[in-house]
Amino acid sequence: MTETVQKLWPELEWIKDKSLREKTAKTWEIALERSVLNATDLENIPFSLLCGTDVKVSFMAHKRCVVHIARASGEKMNEFFGNDLPVNMDVLISGAILADVGKLLEYELDKDGKSVQGKYGQYLRHPFSGVSLAEECGVPSEVCHIIATHAQEGDLVKRTTEAYIVHHADFMTFLPFKSRLIV
Ligand SMILES: [Fe+2]
Numbered sequence: 001m002t003e004t005v006q007k008l009w010p011e012l013e014w015i016k017d018k019s020l021r022e023k024t025a026k027t028w029e030i031a032l033e034r035s036v037l038n039a040t041d042l043e044n045i046p047f048s049l050l051c052g053t054d055v056k057v058s059f060m061a062h063k064r065c066v067v068h069i070a071r072a073s074g075e076k077m078n079e080f081f082g083n084d085l086p087v088n089m090d091v092l093i094s095g096a097i098l099a100d101v102g103k104l105l106e107y108e109l110d111k112d113g114k115s116v117q118g119k120y121g122q123y124l125r126h127p128f129s130g131v132s133l134a135e136e137c138g139v140p141s142e143v144c145h146i147i148a149t150h151a152q153e154g155d156l157v158k159r160t161t162e163a164y165i166v167h168h169a170d171f172m173t174f175l176p177f178k179s180r181l182i183v
Pocket residue numbers: 099100126150151
């Protein structure tokens with residue numbers, strides 16, 4: 001695992017299976033190699049372009065928060081539901097870390113050097129490009145399923161428990177930035 005990826009994602013250490021941890025890290029590594037963005041950009045650019053210009057929360061702050069919420073949710077579900085609804089924590093954490101990895105390929109730099117959505121990202125949104133990167137690194141299908149279904153595309157298929165958790169962790173931390181009741 002490169003130092004850059006290790007620094008970007010301290011949460012990788014939560015994945016107990018060494019092989020899955022390395023495949024998850026490798027996927028981020030090749031995404032960074034192929035992206036116009038670097039690790040420092042990810043700590044600075046806003047996490048979404050869909051919430052207006054006031055949102056300053058960074059890409060990494062949002063992605064890491066989703067992983068933390070997903071992990072806490074999985075632990076609580078295992079604690080309260082046990083074998084009635086088992087959550088595979090390694091699959092959950094790997095999937096949460098990888099959900100938005102494809103976004104690194106969605107960006108292009110415009111003529112002013114600003115990152116904007118490029119043609120590739122328009123044709124292949126990040127759930128698709130994310131699966132492509134992850135499969136290249138040998139990430140198993142149960143994790144790729146989480147990447148594939150974490151956004152609205154996933155509403156069209158049946159999600160695993162782990163994919164439901166990541167989907168909701170992602171949207172519960174996105175929708176209130178986009179639109180919320182303020183009284
Ligand atoms: Fe996403």
